[in-house]
Amino acid sequence: MKRxxxxxLVLMVVCLAAVFIAGCSGSGKKEADTKTLKVGVxxxxxxxxxxxxxxxxxxxxxxxxESLAKFDEKMNVQPWxxxxxxxxxxxxxxxxxxxxxxxxxxxxxxxxxxxxxxxERSFAKNKRAVTFFKYKEIKAEGQTLTILTEKPEPNMxxxxxxxxxxxxxxxxxxxxNFAKEGPIGTGPYMCKTFVKDKAVMVKNxxxxxxxxxxxxxxxxxxxxxxxxxxxLQSGEVDMAVNIAAGDxxxxxxxxxxxxxxxxxxxxxxxxxxxxGVLGDPKVRAAFISACDxxxxxxxxxxxxxxxxxAPVPPSMDYAFDQLKDPNSYNIERSKQLLAEAGWKDTDGxxxxxxxxxxxxxxxxxxxxxxxxxxxxEAVQSDAKKVGFDVKIKSVDxxxxxxxxxxxxxxxxxxxxxTANTGDPEIFLNWYWKTNRNGDNPQNGSxxxxxxxxxxxxxLSTTFDRQQRRQLIIDCQQIIMxxxxxxxxxxxxxxxxxxxxxxxxxxxPSDYYWLTNKIKPAKK
Amino acid sequence: xxSLTKDKFLFWLYTFFVLLILGFAIFAxxxxxxxxxxAVMRQSLQAPSDDHLFGTDKLGRDCLSRIIYGARxxxxxxxxxxxxxxxxxxxxxxxxxxxxxxxxxxxxxxxxMMLAFPGIVLAIAIAxxxxxxxxxxxxxxxxxxWTKYARLGRSLTLKLRQRDFIAAAVTNGSRPLHILWRHIxxxxxxxxxxxxxxxxxxxxxxxxxxxFLGFGAQPPTPEWGLMLNEGRxxxxxxxxxxxxxxxxxxxxxxxxxxxGDSLRDIMDPQRAx
Numbered sequence: 011m012k013r014x015x016x017x018x019l020v021l022m023v024v025c026l027a028a029v030f031i032a033g034c035s036g037s038g039k040k041e042a043d044t045k046t047l048k049v050g051v052x053x054x055x056x057x058x059x060x061x062x063x064x065x066x067x068x069x070x071x072x073x074x075x076e077s078l079a080k081f082d083e084k085m086n087v088q089p090w091x092x093x094x095x096x097x098x099x100x101x102x103x104x105x106x107x108x109x110x111x112x113x114x115x116x117x118x119x120x121x122x123x124x125x126x127x128x129x130e131r132s133f134a135k136n137k138r139a140v141t142f143f144k145y146k147e148i149k150a151e152g153q154t155l156t157i158l159t160e161k162p163e164p165n166m167x168x169x170x171x172x173x174x175x176x177x178x179x180x181x182x183x184x185x186x187n188f189a190k191e192g193p194i195g196t197g198p199y200m201c202k203t204f205v206k207d208k209a210v211m212v213k214n215x216x217x218x219x220x221x222x223x224x225x226x227x228x229x230x231x232x233x234x235x236x237x238x239x240x241x242l243q244s245g246e247v248d249m250a251v252n253i254a255a256g257d258x259x260x261x262x263x264x265x266x267x268x269x270x271x272x273x274x275x276x277x278x279x280x281x282x283x284x285x286g287v288l289g290d291p292k293v294r295a296a297f298i299s300a301c302d303x304x305x306x307x308x309x310x311x312x313x314x315x316x317x318x319x320a321p322v323p324p325s326m327d328y329a330f331d332q333l334k335d336p337n338s339y340n341i342e343r344s345k346q347l348l349a350e351a352g353w354k355d356t357d358g359x360x361x362x363x364x365x366x367x368x369x370x371x372x373x374x375x376x377x378x379x380x381x382x383x384x385x386x387e388a389v390q391s392d393a394k395k396v397g398f399d400v401k402i403k404s405v406d407x408x409x410x411x412x413x414x415x416x417x418x419x420x421x422x423x424x425x426x427x428t429a430n431t432g433d434p435e436i437f438l439n440w441y442w443k444t445n446r447n448g449d450n451p452q453n454g455s456x457x458x459x460x461x462x463x464x465x466x467x468x469l470s471t472t473f474d475r476q477q478r479r480q481l482i483i484d485c486q487q488i489i490m491x492x493x494x495x496x497x498x499x500x501x502x503x504x505x506x507x508x509x510x511x512x513x514x515x516x517x518p519s520d521y522y523w524l525t526n527k528i529k530p531a532k533k
Numbered sequence: 534x535x536s537l538t539k540d541k542f543l544f545w546l547y548t549f550f551v552l553l554i555l556g557f558a559i560f561a562x563x564x565x566x567x568x569x570x571x572a573v574m575r576q577s578l579q580a581p582s583d584d585h586l587f588g589t590d591k592l593g594r595d596c597l598s599r600i601i602y603g604a605r606x607x608x609x610x611x612x613x614x615x616x617x618x619x620x621x622x623x624x625x626x627x628x629x630x631x632x633x634x635x636x637x638x639x640x641x642x643x644x645x646m647m648l649a650f651p652g653i654v655l656a657i658a659i660a661x662x663x664x665x666x667x668x669x670x671x672x673x674x675x676x677x678x679w680t681k682y683a684r685l686g687r688s689l690t691l692k693l694r695q696r697d698f699i700a701a702a703v704t705n706g707s708r709p710l711h712i713l714w715r716h717i718x719x720x721x722x723x724x725x726x727x728x729x730x731x732x733x734x735x736x737x738x739x740x741x742x743x744x745f746l747g748f749g750a751q752p753p754t755p756e757w758g759l760m761l762n763e764g765r766x767x768x769x770x771x772x773x774x775x776x777x778x779x780x781x782x783x784x785x786x787x788x789x790x791x792x793g794d795s796l797r798d799i800m801d802p803q804r805a806x
Contacts, residue, residue: 236765240769256578256591257769310574310591310593387752388572388574388592390752391592391753394570404665
């Protein structure tokens with residue numbers, strides 16, 4: 011009897027295991043579903059409220075919201091919800107003609123008054139808005155929107171293409187919780203349900219710009235890059251964004267996958283806090299010089315990143331090759347600088363000391379982008395060779411913004427888009443313009459250089475393209491000379507899609523993932 | 534030699550393996566072919582070859598060397614953890630058992646409270662709050678694991694307290710501390726030691742688990758759980774990064790478990806029959 015009991019038990023376990031295995035393999039999709047699209051993304055937003063944090067990016071990426079202008083694949087500003095625009099002779103008034111026939115996803119037509127209400131809402135609710143431009147007045151008349159600015163704003167259409175200024179139906183708000191249910195926008199899809207881990211979109215029946223091919227779009231957030239790659243391999247999702255460097259090789263089969271790889275406008279940099287040990291320019295220069303960035307990008311990241319040097323990536327035309335990095339890789343110089351700054355290894359543990367204090371630096375990183383911890387560990391290893399003790403602190407992405415603003419770091423890694431307005435002015439301002447009592451909150455490092463501030467002031471009122479270009483080049487050189495940050499590399503970015511769908515395209519701006527151009531492939 | 538029973542033979546066999554592992558840990562600097570921290574980044578992610586028997590990781594560090602040094606980290610963490618929970622847990626248990634009354638009630642209710650939480654989840658919470666590093670991981674696991682020894686120590690003490698020789702010692706005027714040290718501890722020690730030995734394997738796993746989740750050892754420390762996590766990113770393109778640390782954990786945990794079992798068998802002849 012006892013033996014039979016045991017046998018039954020074993021059989022049961024085997025059966026259970028079989029059920030599990032069958033369950034797992036059953037989830038692989040056999041046929042292309044033409045009604046539902048599944049997109050694997052990494053989502054940082056807790057809510058869909060476009061004015062909170064950077065959540066507007068998600069609202070735009072998921073195809074809910076659109077703005078007055080958009081960036082094309084070369085980062086030129088193109089009309090979107092605005093048909094055309096012009097600037098007055100005194101450079102203080104911009105006039106936008108709002109496209110006729112556009113409707114919000116609740117059927118309400120889009121007019122200038124709705125755009126005005128939406129823009130004012132962004133300004134009222136998000137402090138970042140005024141870092142783009144300040145307005146005296148916004149006037150709405152029929153389909154004509156007029157913006158009177160406080161000072162000349164050369165790049166206004168580019169500013170308004172930023173997701174922060176995407177247009178929502180403000181009048182729908184009392185009845186609808188934008189944060190939880192998603193805003194009412196003009197995009198091809200609208201939100202059905204949203205939690206951080208998964209969003210479900212449905213077709214916007216009133217979409218103005220052609221056919222919307224899918225009834226439903228499921229957007230699971232798969233934060234781990236390798237899991238995302240596996241989900242795409244197994245057919246769990248039809249397309250995925252930002253497949254990690256190490257995994258791109260898995261999608262070489264052209265019959266199964268389409269890989270859209272482009273040089274992005276992003277830069278991976280480590281902000282350097284100027285208040286701690288890295289406040290000493292020599293120590294800072296020594297740190298940067300110790301990092302062999304060529305190897306990080308070409309070997310470890312297999313060439314999916316370009317070697318870092320300056321704030322603005324070489325994909326934009328700001329004379330990247332002419333910029334001189336005073337702190338290029340030179341381990342001897344690094345050691346010498348540290349010795350000049352008075353750091354010595356007195357106890358023989360390989361870490362330098364000065365006045366009884368160890369040369370320790372906290373390096374804050376987050377893991378939702380696969381390359382960041384890799385860079386951090388490579389830097390840690392290189393810096394140790396000259397006597398730095400780098401302590402890596404992994405934190406959740408949501409803490410990064412706050413830590414950056416409060417300056418709670420020695421080094422803080424970020425993967426930042428440098429030209430979210432089609433021009434790197436804002437990016438340079440955010441991180442390196444002097445922060446006086448919190449008027450430039452993104453610069454939490456304490457970095458300040460009056461010469462740079464002067465250039466920034468000049469840049470903000472310069473319209474001439476050539477002059478702007480030269481000013482931006484000058485600004486970059488000052489930042490590099492000061493060793494204000496460690497520029498690690500410039501990523502490529504990608505969308506990889508199954509060949510069962512077509513039209514998935516990555517844009518350099520990284521704002522447009524889900525569009526109505528993505529549709530089932532013709533067989 | 535003729536009297537060597539099967540149990541004893543197995544015990545010595547496993548002891549030999551355990552010593553072998555300890556040897557690897559102690560003599561790591563002589564056994565490892567490379568410095569485990571030496572990142573030769575130009576040789577990142579090389580497949581196993583004659584130069585690098587277990588391949589190299591993403592920063593070009595030699596995996597074999599890291600696994601050998603990993604034995605050091607893992608065993609040091611585990612042994613100190615087991616030592617801490619054995620000493621603390623037994624002390625509290627014996628105290629509760631011998632003193633009885635209010636002391637017993639208070640201490641055992643604390644134990645009950647700790648047992649109400651699922652162990653590893655609580656450990657993750659504690660390690661998460663303290664911040665990830667080796668010491669905090671040990672503290673976190675110690676905080677949830679000592680209760681077992683407290684319970685064991687208490688029940689063994691309760692059993693002994695009824696015995697005549699304790700009563701005799703009390704009548705002779707021995708102080709409680711003396712009785713605990715000279716009469717009770719030696720009698721409960723074998724059971725405690727066997728339990729501790731059998732716990733080593735589990736603790737290696739749990740520590741590696743915490744490191745895998747990022748709550749234990751931090752990069753660039755060579756630690757098996759952490760190495761598994763680092764290798765996870767390359768599971769499809771560089772499987773050796775997960776294979777060898779995984780195998781190391783498997784082998785070491787198995788050996789310690791078998792050793793603990795065989796130790797129990799020879800220490801407790803009644804059970805062996």
